[in-house]
Amino acid sequence: MAERRIDPRLEVTETRQGRRPGDTYIRRVRPYDELFQRSDEGELIATERTVLDRPGWTRALRKIRTILIGRPISTEREEHERLTKLKALAIFSSDNISSSAYATEEMMRILIVAGVGAISLTMPLTIVICAVLAIVATSYWQTIRAYPNGASSYLVSSDNLGSTAGLVAGAALLIDYTLTVAVSVSAAVAAITSVIPELFPERVLIAVAIVALLMLGNLRGVRESGTIFMAPTYLYIVLILGMVGIGLARLATGTLPEYTPPAEWLTRDGGPQALTIFLILRAFSSGAFATLFLGISFMAATMGIVPDPSEEQTVLSQIARLLVGDGFFFILIQLATVLVLALAANTAFADFPRLSSFMARDDFMPRQFAFRGERLAFTTGIVALSSLAAVLLVGFGASVTALIPLYTLGVFLAFTLSQSSMVVRWWRRREHGWARGLAINGLGAVTTGVIALIVIESKFLAGAWMVVLAIPLLVLLMLGIRGHYRAVDQALQREHAHPRAGTKPIVIVPIARLDEPAHQALLFANSVSPEAIAVHVTNDADGAEAFRAAWPEWSGGAELVVIESPYRALIGPLLAYLDVLQRHDPSRPVLVVLSEFVPRHWWENLLHNQTALRLKLRLFTRPNTIVADVPYHIGRPTL
């Protein structure tokens, strides 16, 4: 055994075993300090430079990427990216808080269908909804206490009701996160067009641009989004409470401004309908989340606001404009509304990728959803969420009213499943206080379940059918994905005997013309096998003669088989030739060495390599066939 150090800076050592050159030959590259850190023998730790400083055509892409989302973050830094409590509260409560910006309005839109008189039900309904919210919140509180590390409906339902129920909850949640983005961004755009009506025709474009911004922010990672978005939540709360306070003060002093809705807002195409219990319930299901919205509803009801049918101006902006005028305070309220809604959309950008990473780890979703990108974010989930939300925004014209039924149904389905799971859990465990817990969660489950049914019943044609259809389809797809991964893993992990020395492959080099790329391919083929066969398939008998004549000199005496193709097909005869070779010796693999010309610009590929590409596709699905690509770079050093 002889060992020698070739270059101390590179720390490459060569070890030869046996006496004759080439008999056995081992090379070790030890850590190279620019690109890799030192570790154990045969173990390297990649530095940031292996990602950032790649030469070649990806350099420009990398620069754009670094500008847009920043430099890569090491896995070790994951801990340091945690949020402070103040930030976390601002981020994770923004979803609820922001829904007050549209809850009153959506409830009133449904009531007005039953005639202007029904609008007087705004305030009583708001109180009913707040009572339901109290039930749901108490019930949810118990769930969080039982699952302190994450009370996602997917986990809770999987744990107590089995994996199919978990999948239903998971599918409902994924749909819901997507709708959170779509609804919040639509409401944010409505808040913008309330201030600048000229932007109304471009509302879908603005909505998609906001989603793109959120996507980039989230691809950068969680810390920045905390810092950027913390202030608006608190600002929004203070401003809305302040506005309601002003309203109450003016009401007390009898100076509340009068509101007269444009006459055309009061009539709808369908004309006034009879006010039935279902209309009230529809209103109920569409306006069913809020915290601040008691105040907004009270002001809207007291002042007699009517929602704008075109959705150009929000109810909240009408109240604000009447109470505080068109000035700075109004614009500040609208700005805070936009930001808190963007923040609500942003929570879904945390929730969707996290849930899909859980589901991917359980093999229910493609595995790339579980892979953390360079900035520790789940890149695939973020991009998938952005794309789906953009599709919804375009499809529904960025209309909150159109999206709300889908959103509500998803939310209440997921709630119903997690509350039911808790009921099952209490019943099974019979821990201290189980009867009280079961009662609370039972009430929660029944309440949310009834609301879900009401939404399906009353909003089926208005869009709820999409959710009703999408959930089982998603569940089937997820089961299919897991089935596929399991079957493949089983097949791939099969026991095998100790590796034999691999059978020497039959080496074939298809050569179309005698040029440099072909020469490179032949050199490589000769380097891995002394019995490589060059194959020339041609539809030109005269050309074949010239080819054969030039061959011995050009190739240095390699074996050549010429196949004439009277049907002008190039691929079929070559594959048939491989068949003949392997029919004789089926266990021996075939190695097909293809020369490929790499042009300087991608569009030049349209002028080259068409046949090579088709051949590769065919060879890829052929059993016992290995394809080696020998690229020829024009104007670059050759092999």
Next chain:
Amino acid sequence: MAERRIDPRLEVTETRQGRRPGDTYIRRVRPYDELFQRSDEGELIATERTVLDRPGWTRALRKIRTILIGRPISTEREEHERLTKLKALAIFSSDNISSSAYATEEMMRILIVAGVGAISLTMPLTIVICAVLAIVATSYWQTIRAYPNGASSYLVSSDNLGSTAGLVAGAALLIDYTLTVAVSVSAAVAAITSVIPELFPERVLIAVAIVALLMLGNLRGVRESGTIFMAPTYLYIVLILGMVGIGLARLATGTLPEYTPPAEWLTRDGGPQALTIFLILRAFSSGAFATLFLGISFMAATMGIVPDPSEEQTVLSQIARLLVGDGFFFILIQLATVLVLALAANTAFADFPRLSSFMARDDFMPRQFAFRGERLAFTTGIVALSSLAAVLLVGFGASVTALIPLYTLGVFLAFTLSQSSMVVRWWRRREHGWARGLAINGLGAVTTGVIALIVIESKFLAGAWMVVLAIPLLVLLMLGIRGHYRAVDQALQREHAHPRAGTKPIVIVPIARLDEPAHQALLFANSVSPEAIAVHVTNDADGAEAFRAAWPEWSGGAELVVIESPYRALIGPLLAYLDVLQRHDPSRPVLVVLSEFVPRHWWENLLHNQTALRLKLRLFTRPNTIVADVPYHIGRPTL
């Protein structure tokens, strides 16, 4: 040297040179009588079965293809596919003959813009146009005599005015052939909707379907199209002459039916314009081809027909309906019109692919345009023509009136260039009768040139600008393509020394997990090199420890390098490792052996191989790097 015949049926012989096994080893597969015919030593002739009987996933595609376009045709049979004279006349004259179906109408459409009175100019203009046609025909006749093997403007102009003029003519012709298809098919659809007005809303769809049928017919090859389309041309001539005969007879006997156009057809949005010389010339340039159309124009003028502004009903169908009623004869005329127009479109399906094959042979177009497909047709040209024509039909709503200005300009530009070429040719050669020839071609060149200028002037905004813009762009593109091919050929054909024995490559096997596909890849790597290195890039330090522990047993002792990637990137660190290896020994190529899992269904690829695909793309553009794909087929025999 030892030779032995392994299997007489396969006629495979093995020749060993040298004593130690594996030293040198030559195998020859002689003709195998099912797939290949016998020929010289080392020369095979592929049978039809090598194309038709391929196993695997392409079998279904092949069956559909055989049903649609037929079995492959051998190159030898090319002679037998020539047309008879009667068929050739029918096919190649259909372009002129069929234009009579819309020439009168398009002329009248322009005249009516100047007011109803201007329609009386229909007949005088027709006579002027026929005179111009006589000049052009005489001039063209001289061209054909000078170039008996093909008087394409591209060849004639290249020959006499230089390759740039040839390219301008070629570009104009390619555009024109495309417009021939679009205009003829649009006119055919108008003839159909004249009979069945219910189909009018679907006219674009019908037009695209006709193009698709023509494409399939032409992919089948030329003989069928001759047989299918011969009869209609003669039928059309007889029927139109018969119809005009009936009209003349009824005119003589004073029984010509009266025509009253719907009042709304007589007013246009723009209102009547002043009748200027340009309007007459516009009429002239839009109706400038015909043979039979004197008769149609005469009947239209005598009967006072007015064209239908919506293009639902053609002028020809109005004349026919008035003269012969709604019955069998009318439907027969319309049917013959449709078929002769389809035949005219079909001539472009012969001309476009042939011209583009010439230009591809001269390196002005991508080389695949010069390749004859299985049925001896120029597949790429046919598909390109169909796609371009379909785009035009959709873009212009299958309207003859909208397409005519573009069409006319292309025709007259090409004519002007070929006539001018003939003038230069006469002048240079001064052969017997050159002065007379020069005068005739000069008159032709001036006439067609003036018409081209008139079309540009009068129809610039109506669409002629597209042709004016497209021709120089196409010429630049074609020059760019030739420049590219020449530069590449020069670079690839560089002199090189006699082939050395190729340098042994460094062999690297990236392994993500210890499964069967990885095992196959390692076996192959070991078979081509005794010093293959397995590389495991991981973002999971614990997993790396387990991997390293399992490795010696699993791999049978192959060398392993583990690269920890704290930034979770997989591709960057692997490429950096290759850089380190090659920095030490830059002339030695790297062979990267990738295991790829081939799923049973294509959509399963969405769940696998994402990283392998990205890695391949990066390696493809890396200098001195060869990629070998070792596919693992689930449920199929392994290597």
